[in-house]
Amino acid sequence: MEWFTAPEYWLSRLVFQRALAVVYLAAFLGAALQFRALIGERGMLPVPRFVERVLFRHAPSVFHLRYSDRFFSAWAWTGCAVSVGLIAGLDSQLPLWGGMLLWLVPWALYLSIVNVGQTWYSFGWESLLLEVGFLAVFLGNDEVAPPIVVLFLLRWVLFRVEFGAGLIKMRGDACWRKLTCLYYHHETQPMPGPLSWFFHHLPKPFHRAEVAANHVTQLVVPILLFTPQPIATAAASLMILTQLWLVLSGNFSWLNWITIVVALSAVEFPTTAPHVAGPPLWYEVVVLAVATGLLALSYRPARNLLSRRQVMNRSFDPLHLVNTYGAFGSISRVxxxxxxxxxxxxxxxxxxxxxxxxxxxxxxxxxxxxxxxxxxxxxxxxxxxxxxxxxxxxxxxxxxxxxxxxxxxxxxxxxxxxxxxxxxxxxxxxxxxxxxxxxxxxxxxxxxxxxxxxxxxxxxxxxxxxxxxxxxxxxx
Known part of the structure; x- marks a missing residue:
C-alpha cells in the first residue's frame, strides 16, 4: 500500500526518536536518584504499602509481583541504559521487529514506575511521555518509511495537548480572557527558573500580548496541524517557538520538551529521503490495528475537550494510552x-x-x-x-x-x-x-x-x- 508510508518524514522520525530517548533518559534518571526517599521501602509513600491496597488491573506494574529498593533501582537504571542505547541509534541497527521491541522496553519500564508512583507521579507529563512513547514503538526504523497513521496520531496528541490547554484557560480563570494572567504567573508558578524574575518585570502591555499570542497558538494553530504542507510545518514550528519561550521562563519538568519533541514529528525537513523497501504486511496489519484501537480510545478525551466540565491531565485507561491534558486553568495571584x-x-x-x-x-x-x-x-x-x-x-x-x-x-x-x-x-x-x-x-x-x-x-x-x-x- 503506497499510501501507508511517508518517506519525506524520515528525518522527522529520526529527530523525534532521538529527542524522545533523551526525555526518557531524564525521566529514568530522576526515578533512579529520587525513589528511595519518595516511594522506597522507607519512603514517604512506600510502594509495598500501595500495592497492598491497589489491584494490579487498576495500576499494572511489575512491582505488584515483587518489590525491593534494589530491584527498583535496577529497573530504573535499566531504563537509563536503554534510553542511552536509543539515543545512540541502536534501534536502527536491529531488524524492524527488534527495533519495535526495543522501543517497547522503556515504555513498559516507565509504566511500571508511574503506576506505583502515587502523588509523586500524578502529573500530565507522565501520561504524555507514556502515550508518545507507545506511539514511538510503531514508528519503525531505517528498514521502512514512517507510517502515515502513526504520524497522524502524533499530531492528534499534539492537538490535544495544545488545544486542551487553550480551552481550559478560556473556561477557567477570568484573567486569561482579560489577558492579565502573566501579571502574576512568572512570580507564582510552581518552580521559577533563572530568568523568571526578568520575565515578571516585562512591561504589562507585553504580558497582555503574550497571553493573546498564547491563545492563538493554542486555539487556532493546532487546527493547522491537519492541513497540507508547508502549513503544517509552519504550525508545528510556531508551537516549538512558543514552548522554547516557556522553557526560558520556568521549570516545567519535561512538559515543554516533550511537546517540542512531538511537534518535530510534524515538521517536514527539506532533505532527500533514502530509498527503502516497502513495509512488510505484518507491520502494516499491526500498525493499522493499533491505530484503530487508539482512535476508539480517543472518544473520551475528545468528549472531554468539548465538555463544559473539562478536566485536566486525566488518564482514561491504566496503560495511559490516550489521555487528556491541560495546564494552569487558574492562576495564583500571591x-x-x-x-x-x-x-x-x-x-x-x-x-x-x-x-x-x-x-x-x-x-x-x-x-x-x-x-x-x-x-x-x-x-x-x-x-x-x-x-x-x-x-x-x-x-x-x-x-x-x-x-x-x-x-x-x-x-x-x-x-x-x-x-x-x-x-x-x-x-x-x-x-x-x-x-x-x-x-x-x-x-x-x-x-x-x-x-x-x-x-x-x-x-x-x-x-x-x-x-x-x-x-x-x-x-x-
Whole structure:
C-alpha cells in the first residue's frame, strides 16, 4: 500500500526518536536518584504499602509481583541504559521487529514506575511521555518509511495537548480572557527558573500580548496541524517557538520538551529521503490495528475537550494510552512558601536557634537565585508548591517528610540542597512556617542582591519531635 508510508518524514522520525530517548533518559534518571526517599521501602509513600491496597488491573506494574529498593533501582537504571542505547541509534541497527521491541522496553519500564508512583507521579507529563512513547514503538526504523497513521496520531496528541490547554484557560480563570494572567504567573508558578524574575518585570502591555499570542497558538494553530504542507510545518514550528519561550521562563519538568519533541514529528525537513523497501504486511496489519484501537480510545478525551466540565491531565485507561491534558486553568495571584526549620534546642522556644532547610528548586533563601533544572524533575520541590497553596495537599507524605528530617534520613536529605544539621546530630524539633513571597523590584535587587522578599504569615506546622521509647510504650 503506497499510501501507508511517508518517506519525506524520515528525518522527522529520526529527530523525534532521538529527542524522545533523551526525555526518557531524564525521566529514568530522576526515578533512579529520587525513589528511595519518595516511594522506597522507607519512603514517604512506600510502594509495598500501595500495592497492598491497589489491584494490579487498576495500576499494572511489575512491582505488584515483587518489590525491593534494589530491584527498583535496577529497573530504573535499566531504563537509563536503554534510553542511552536509543539515543545512540541502536534501534536502527536491529531488524524492524527488534527495533519495535526495543522501543517497547522503556515504555513498559516507565509504566511500571508511574503506576506505583502515587502523588509523586500524578502529573500530565507522565501520561504524555507514556502515550508518545507507545506511539514511538510503531514508528519503525531505517528498514521502512514512517507510517502515515502513526504520524497522524502524533499530531492528534499534539492537538490535544495544545488545544486542551487553550480551552481550559478560556473556561477557567477570568484573567486569561482579560489577558492579565502573566501579571502574576512568572512570580507564582510552581518552580521559577533563572530568568523568571526578568520575565515578571516585562512591561504589562507585553504580558497582555503574550497571553493573546498564547491563545492563538493554542486555539487556532493546532487546527493547522491537519492541513497540507508547508502549513503544517509552519504550525508545528510556531508551537516549538512558543514552548522554547516557556522553557526560558520556568521549570516545567519535561512538559515543554516533550511537546517540542512531538511537534518535530510534524515538521517536514527539506532533505532527500533514502530509498527503502516497502513495509512488510505484518507491520502494516499491526500498525493499522493499533491505530484503530487508539482512535476508539480517543472518544473520551475528545468528549472531554468539548465538555463544559473539562478536566485536566486525566488518564482514561491504566496503560495511559490516550489521555487528556491541560495546564494552569487558574492562576495564583500571591505566592506562598512553606519553610521547614529545625532546632537542636531541648525545648522549642521561639528564641531558640531555628535553622532553615534549603531546597534545590523551590524558593527559600531570598538571596538564592533559582536554577534551571528542567527537563529533570524535582518531585519533592514541586509537591511543596501545592502544600503552600492549601494544607489539603499535605497528605501523609508531608508528615513522613518531617519524620525523616528528624531522623536525618540520608536519602531524604539528598533531595535537598542543604541540611543545616550535621549527619550525626539531627534536630530535636522541626517546624513549618508559611511565608508570602514576592519578587523584589529592580531597586531592591541592586540594594540587597535578593530576588525575593518574604513576609511571615503564620505557623503551618507547630514544633514536632519524634516520640521517645518511653512515650511509645505508654498506651493511649
Amino acid at each position: 505566592r506562598y512558601e512553606v519553610i521547614l526549620e529545625g532546632t537542636a534546642a531541648a525545648m522549642p522556644y521561639e528564641e531558640a536557634e531555628w535553622r532553615e532547610y534549603e531546597f534545590k528548586g523551590k524558593p527559600g533563601d531570598p538571596r538564592y537565585w533559582p536554577r534551571q533544572f528542567a527537563p529533570y524533575h524535582l518531585r519533592l520541590d514541586w509537591l511543596m508548591w501545592f502544600v503552600a497553596l492549601s494544607p489539603a495537599y499535605a497528605g501523609s507524605w508531608f508528615t513522613a517528610l518531617v519524620e525523616r528530617l528528624l531522623e536525618n534520613d540520608r536519602d531524604t536529605l539528598r533531595l535537598l540542597r542543604r541540611s543545616p544539621f550535621p549527619a550525626d546530630a539531627p534536630p530535636h524539633y522541626v517546624r513549618a512556617r508559611l511565608f508570602r513571597y514576592r519578587y523584589t523590584t529592580w531597586r531592591e535587587l541592586r540594594e540587597t542582591g535578593a530576588c525575593w522578599h518574604r513576609t511571615y504569615v503564620r505557623d503551618f506546622l507547630p514544633p514536632t519531635r519524634l516520640e521517645t521509647e518511653a512515650e511509645r510504650r505508654i498506651p493511649y
